[in-house]
Amino acid sequence: SMQYDVARIREDFPILSRDVYGKPLVYLDNGATTQKPRCVVDAIVNEYYSVNANVHRGVHFLSQQATELHEAARETVRRFINARSTREIVFTRGTTESINLVASSFVAGQMKPGDEVIVSQMEHHSNIVPWQLQAERSGIVIRVIPIDDRGELMEDALEQLFTPRTKLVSVAHVSNVLGTVNPVERIVARAHAHGVPVLVDGAQAVPHQPVDVQKLDADFYVFSGHKVYGPTGIGVLYGKEEWLDRLPPYQGGGEMIHTVSFSGTTFAELPLKFEAGTPDYVGTTALARALDYVSTIGMDRIAAYEHELTQYALQRLSEIPDMHIFGNPSHREGVISFQVGNIHPLDLGTLLDRLGIAIRTGHHCAEPLMHRLGVEGTARASFGLYNTKAEIDYLVEGIQRVAKMF
Numbered sequence: 387s388m389q390y391d392v393a394r395i396r397e398d399f400p401i402l403s404r405d406v407y408g409k410p411l412v413y414l415d416n417g418a419t420t421q422k423p424r425c426v427v428d429a430i431v432n433e434y435y436s437v438n439a440n441v442h443r444g445v446h447f448l449s450q451q452a453t454e455l456h457e458a459a460r461e462t463v464r465r466f467i468n469a470r471s472t473r474e475i476v477f478t479r480g481t482t483e484s485i486n487l488v489a490s491s492f493v494a495g496q497m498k499p500g501d502e503v504i505v506s507q508m509e510h511h512s513n514i515v516p517w518q519l520q521a522e523r524s525g526i527v528i529r530v531i532p533i534d535d536r537g538e539l540m541e542d543a544l545e546q547l548f549t550p551r552t553k554l555v556s557v558a559h560v561s562n563v564l565g566t567v568n569p570v571e572r573i574v575a576r577a578h579a580h581g582v583p584v585l586v587d588g589a590q591a592v593p594h595q596p597v598d599v600q601k602l603d604a605d606f607y608v609f610s611g612h613k614v615y616g617p618t619g620i621g622v623l624y625g626k627e628e629w630l631d632r633l634p635p636y637q638g639g640g641e642m643i644h645t646v647s648f649s650g651t652t653f654a655e656l657p658l659k660f661e662a663g664t665p666d667y668v669g670t671t672a673l674a675r676a677l678d679y680v681s682t683i684g685m686d687r688i689a690a691y692e693h694e695l696t697q698y699a700l701q702r703l704s705e706i707p708d709m710h711i712f713g714n715p716s717h718r719e720g721v722i723s724f725q726v727g728n729i730h731p732l733d734l735g736t737l738l739d740r741l742g743i744a745i746r747t748g749h750h751c752a753e754p755l756m757h758r759l760g761v762e763g764t765a766r767a768s769f770g771l772y773n774t775k776a777e778i779d780y781l782v783e784g785i786q787r788v789a790k791m792f
């Protein structure tokens with residue numbers, strides 16, 4: 387196959403050639419959000435300039451063209467994650483909204499006070515707080531899968547958490563802090579053996595590896611467009627049709643109805659039942675363009691390239707004195723949380739920033755995981771398809787320079 391031409395790929399991302407503080411930008415905060423290739427931004431501009439019209443409701447030409455683009459985007463998403471049908475692809479604002487949707491509709495439709503949902507100790511707040519809101523409102527109970535010292539889910543402990551009242555398991559595919567790749571297929575199989583469906587938070591998986599929802603057999607799978615080189619404000623909820631059919635709507639409004647009268651309203655077919663209001667139809671087109679972009683490079687090749695990059699980074703970082711890397715080095719996506727001696731992560735991040743290096747510091751929206759790790763926060767470097775070994779060398783030099791100041 388073709389050589390992975392990272393220099394060529396970088397040319398597609400205008401922002402990567404800018405400076406910060408007179409230094410070339412080294413962007414290592416892809417776990418927070420990714421940069422956008424020109425084709426994605428062009429898709430946004432072109433649709434606003436030449437197609438813009440509201441979807442699903444107009445008889446006129448532009449509305450039909452906008453609807454075609456929007457529904458073609460749904461098909462692109464379906465193909466990208468290998469869903470059976472576009473009826474299973476619901477557009478949302480992102481991972482957070484997708485999880486809130488499931489939490490709200492699943493609890494309303496399927497759970498009674500005292501029923502249980504299982505999440506893990508390494509979840510992002512967006513897979514914790516929606517369940518806590520439901521716990522307060524509806525009396526459901528949250529059970530937590532612990533993690534071991536290597537940052538891996540304790541599968542035996544998970545087995546113990548199932549009770550006759552367990553109604554759902556909701557876990558991250560990949561940790562946004564540790565990069566841990568959770569054994570989602572096994573977790574799904576275990577849960578299904580108990581008759582329990584599974585929601586997978588794929589926010590940190592979809593950008594980095596091929597995802598096949600049928601192979602995983604996940605009942606719900608969610609991700610954000612902005613983390614996979616698409617625009618902000620658009621995301622995806624995949625749900626098996628049998629589940630989405632059963633669940634009540636999330637928000638009410640236009641688009642999601644079949645007929646409305648004051649004596650009663652009937653709801654639209656899937657997936658529109660879950661898409662109240664005017665959707666971000668430009669965002670969906672641009673998301674599809676982003677998925678086309680990564681598909682053209684090849685998710686397998688991106689995964690292989692990022693794996694090599696991550697292994698290189700782990701090796702180079704571990705050469706730094708007093709470096710502590712959190713999590714399991716051998717089994718992870720391109721997310722590395724670390725601590726250098728007793729340098730506060732915020733100081734490290736601030737000083738690296740002055741060198742043009744963008745990393746993330748803090749609790750990474752995973753405070754329960756920070757408690758488990760026994761830290762307040764970490765520094766985190768997270769890679770994307772355009773990062774290079776030279777950038778990792780620069781990061782390592784930067785950390786060494788900062789360490790000398792302490």
Ligand code: PMP
Binds near residue numbers: 417481482587589
């Ligand atoms: N889950 C995980 C694992 C994440 O990394 C993130 C983003 N940091 C989210 C959920 C939330 O995504 P968003 O803010 O795009 O809704």
